[in-house]
Amino acid sequence: MRLVAQTxxxxxxxxxxxxxxxxxxxxRLVYTAGYGEVVQLTLSTxxxxxxxxxxxxxxxxxxxxxxxGNVIYQDINNNYLQLPFGIGGRLNISKKLILSNSIGIYYAxxxxxxxxxxxxxxxxxxxxxxxxELIKAEHVSYKSIFNQYDRRSEFGWMVSxxxxxxxxxxxxxxxxxxxxxxxxxxxxxxxxxxxxRFNETIALTFGVLLFY
Numbered sequence: 001m002r003l004v005a006q007t008x009x010x011x012x013x014x015x016x017x018x019x020x021x022x023x024x025x026x027x028r029l030v031y032t033a034g035y036g037e038v039v040q041l042t043l044s045t046x047x048x049x050x051x052x053x054x055x056x057x058x059x060x061x062x063x064x065x066x067x068x069g070n071v072i073y074q075d076i077n078n079n080y081l082q083l084p085f086g087i088g089g090r091l092n093i094s095k096k097l098i099l100s101n102s103i104g105i106y107y108a109x110x111x112x113x114x115x116x117x118x119x120x121x122x123x124x125x126x127x128x129x130x131x132x133e134l135i136k137a138e139h140v141s142y143k144s145i146f147n148q149y150d151r152r153s154e155f156g157w158m159v160s161x162x163x164x165x166x167x168x169x170x171x172x173x174x175x176x177x178x179x180x181x182x183x184x185x186x187x188x189x190x191x192x193x194x195x196x197r198f199n200e201t202i203a204l205t206f207g208v209l210l211f212y
Contacts, residue, residue, distance in 0.1 A: 010042045012176065012207030018062040020186070021198040029068055034075065036061025038203050040082075042174075050089050054102060057083045062199045066117075071137045074117035076144075082108040084158050084180075098164040103157070106180060110152040113144040149188050154199065156182040164209065172209040178202070 019033040040058025047053065060082045066074045088102025118137040146152060162176035180203070185196035 006046055007212045008042070008044045008172075008209045009212075010172075010174065010207050010209035011040070012042055012056070012058075012174070012205035013037070013039050014176075014203055014205030016061055016063075017202045018064055019200045020064040021200055022196070029066060032065045032067065034063030034065050034077075036063045036077070038205060040205070042207060042209065050091070052088055052090060052100075052102075054086050054088060054104075055084060057081075060108070060201070060203065062201050072118055072120065074115050077114045077116065079111045079113075080108040080154070081111055082106055082180075084178075086158065086160060088160070096166045098166075100160075100162045100164065102160045104160075106156055106158050108154040108156075108182075110146075110150070110154065110186075113146070114142070115144055116141045151184060151186060151188050153184070154182050154186070155184050156180055156199075166211070170211045172211065174207050174209055176203075176205045176207070178205070 016036040016038050017033055020031050022031055038060040040056045042056045044052050044054040060080050062078045062080055064076050084106035086102040086104025088100055090098050090100040092098055119140045158180045160178040162174055164172055164174040166172040180201040182199040187197050
């Protein structure tokens, strides 16, 4: 089997689906997955015809939502700078079509966190027909400030699968699916609201590649 290219470099963009793995005893809090975007470079060096090393540094969003009651919610929008390293194997389906699978580790740094949602406004109270006081909800949007309980460095493992199509001799396109699982908690501490929280992120990306 002939090696198509020794090295490839490209750029990928796509969407993320992130879930926060968090055990809470407070049933009134519901954690749901959030969606975001990812932009990353792709660098790949082939060891032989089927084995390669790869890295895909970039910006990735790891978002989620917290729901408390019917109208109170918070969308947590987190931006990370992420650097994965992997080793993988490839299978040439044809002269132009290649399938690949890889496994590896990653490091991510938590850059920013922004909160959008609703919060109760104690200054706007209405009364229902039954005479019950109702507190209205208002929209909130603010940048979260990190504190000593936030762990901004994240380490984890990853798996990835992809399909690459060579358009011409040194230009191709690709579609990739990746799964990232953090091994370090997003929060530090043993209190219930600071119990371990682990990001589970799925990324689907599309990109272009240059072969050398």
